[in-house]
Amino acid sequence: MGLIHIAGRDDPRVDDFRDLSTADRRPDRPGGKGLVIAEGTVVVSRLLASRYPVRALLGVERRFAELADDLAGRDVPQYAASAETMADVVGFHLNRGILAVADRPAPLTVSDVVANAGTVAVLEGVGDHENLGALFRNAAALGVGGVLLGPGCSDPLYRRSVRVSMGHVLRVPFGYLTDWPGGLDDLRARGFAVAAFTPRPGSVPLRELRAHAPGRVALLFGAEGPGLTETALAAADHAVRIPMPAGVDSLNIATAAAVAFYELARAD
Amino acid sequence: MGLIHIAGRDDPRVDDFRDLSTADRRPDRPGGKGLVIAEGTVVVSRLLASRYPVRALLGVERRFAELADDLAGRDVPQYAASAETMADVVGFHLNRGILAVADRPAPLTVSDVVANAGTVAVLEGVGDHENLGALFRNAAALGVGGVLLGPGCSDPLYRRSVRVSMGHVLRVPFGYLTDWPGGLDDLRARGFAVAAFTPRPGSVPLRELRAHAPGRVALLFGAEGPGLTETALAAADHAVRIPMPAGVDSLNIATAAAVAFYELARAD
Known part of the structure; x- marks a missing residue:
């Protein structure tokens, strides 16, 4: 699955990444969606290798290249954007260049x-x-x-x-x-x-x-x-x-x- | 030595505590005075017990009471102020309620x-x-x-x-x-x-x-x-x-x- 280029902050395909300061709150908290958010190539790589169902990635183009092995054969949307557009979506500047979001699986017993x-x-x-x-x-x-x-x-x-x-x-x-x-x-x-x-x-x-x-x-x-x-x-x-x-x-x-x-x- | 009450932010006696985000930079850095700053009763108590020459304390009144044993017999100015005046002097809100500043002694060999x-x-x-x-x-x-x-x-x-x-x-x-x-x-x-x-x-x-x-x-x-x-x-x-x-x-x-x-x- 190739890169999907995101041109502007209002693109609904990146809604999961919008206003991250509240998106990752637990679903029972105000504004919380309970999404699991990974920042940076190391943590995104671990998320991709985990049992967590990854919903999408959003990053600057060169960070996707660093994750090529982790993403090979994965059917997960890869949204590429400029650093400025990323900051507009997320709500603050991220210097790690890539994010992934996942759903919460059922807790382990x-x-x-x-x-x-x-x-x-x-x-x-x-x-x-x-x-x-x-x-x-x-x-x-x-x-x-x-x-x-x-x-x-x-x-x-x-x-x-x-x-x-x-x-x-x-x-x-x-x-x-x-x-x-x-x-x-x-x-x-x-x-x-x-x-x-x-x-x-x-x-x-x-x-x-x-x-x-x-x-x-x-x-x-x-x-x-x-x-x-x-x-x-x-x-x-x-x-x-x-x-x-x-x-x-x-x-x-x-x-x-x-x-x-x-x-x-x-x-x- | 008793408490000295500081009524307003412009009192020159608390100049050591002004704009702390730069005051503690090393003297060789822009805006740096090289002062050693301790925050909170635990750290202030350790500063008072150290070899560092303490210049003054600034805090809300009840914090001085907690440090009575450490301050007994010490000839160091104790400036008491409201939390609001402290925040005005320091440049940001401090929730630890007391500060002390000291000079840097010569480094140990x-x-x-x-x-x-x-x-x-x-x-x-x-x-x-x-x-x-x-x-x-x-x-x-x-x-x-x-x-x-x-x-x-x-x-x-x-x-x-x-x-x-x-x-x-x-x-x-x-x-x-x-x-x-x-x-x-x-x-x-x-x-x-x-x-x-x-x-x-x-x-x-x-x-x-x-x-x-x-x-x-x-x-x-x-x-x-x-x-x-x-x-x-x-x-x-x-x-x-x-x-x-x-x-x-x-x-x-x-x-x-x-x-x-x-x-x-x-x-x-």
Whole structure:
């Protein structure tokens, strides 16, 4: 399928890309269509390789050339436009030169998410889109098999999360624990030890976690600042901390998760 | 010293806080005064405890109450203003409610930076202010004793770096390696093994680094994307990588550094 040239901002064929600052809001939010938006060749390439049904691409011509291998044999509209027309459609200037939009497929079940995972991350109250995206990037880089979202987490498919994740939110399986904290019991029934990260006294230093939890592990993280709720902490099998000098705040949540992912991967 | 109430934006006593989007540029940049700016009670508290000569504070009244212990006996002007007046002076709305400005003290020498450090980070070409700030935060949290900046790094005392570092850029000793890569030889002469992070084949997995470098270690990181120059790689004693699955990009530089800091700390 060849390039389709878009001459002006009002062309209805690029409506999916119009006013992106609201288009990617969840369908239940004002102005939200729930579209999944990928920016830049790296992330668009990951979207094309994912299970997400791609609706269309919009980009400057030379970016399509860079994606030729990814697009070979794909029946997806490829809209080429000038950088100016793209900015007019999207509502702001994009310096990555190419976008793709996809529909949201049905969420994965918890069974699907954990099927092949030795280690999963479970999140409670992680509301920051960039932290969420960074955590997915770190999960991909350090071999964590899936992410489960408990209450209070933001939408990992929001454009900024997708971008910060480098597209890995489209690759690392994720799903929702709607029963909370009951979903943690369900993980336990599937053979996971639940390890909750908290700086409180009595928690086990991270390097000792494997001695307590030699099999499948669900790493439970709360938001930076408030941390995990008492409810979540009470439902865990282990309380774990990353040892730090006195007078230092906790690490950023995505960074703490990276350290934990690394520690568990090294012990596999 | 009590609070001094500032009624209007034109009061010359708060000139240090005027138009902060340029005030904290280095003195050699257009409009730059080189002031060090701390935002929010946590970072202001760290600035007050640092070696940086604090010039003044500007904040809403209740934030000063939170800093009473830090300010006790300090002879530093404390300017109180409404949130609106603060925004008028600073040039944009600040939701942290308090600021402090300090002068830049003389940079530390390499000798000073490494004096008490078993592990130091050495950076080449790290131009992103947020990554730089995050790296200092991670160094503080994971017990790294100092940071040395090679060529191409941005200014760690820029306001955004200070903020992202949570003020740890004011606590973790840092200095400059002006001779490059000769400064690495100098570190070697001080007993450091220089370990360069690179994904290239033949590099040692991070978990094996300690076996090769049991003593003082200088961890050498390049910018995300381009990585270290050939010059820097050639000057290192060891090439090290964080093992990752195929098809995954490298980690964010500050995150990769956190994993490395953790690995070396656990082996201490």
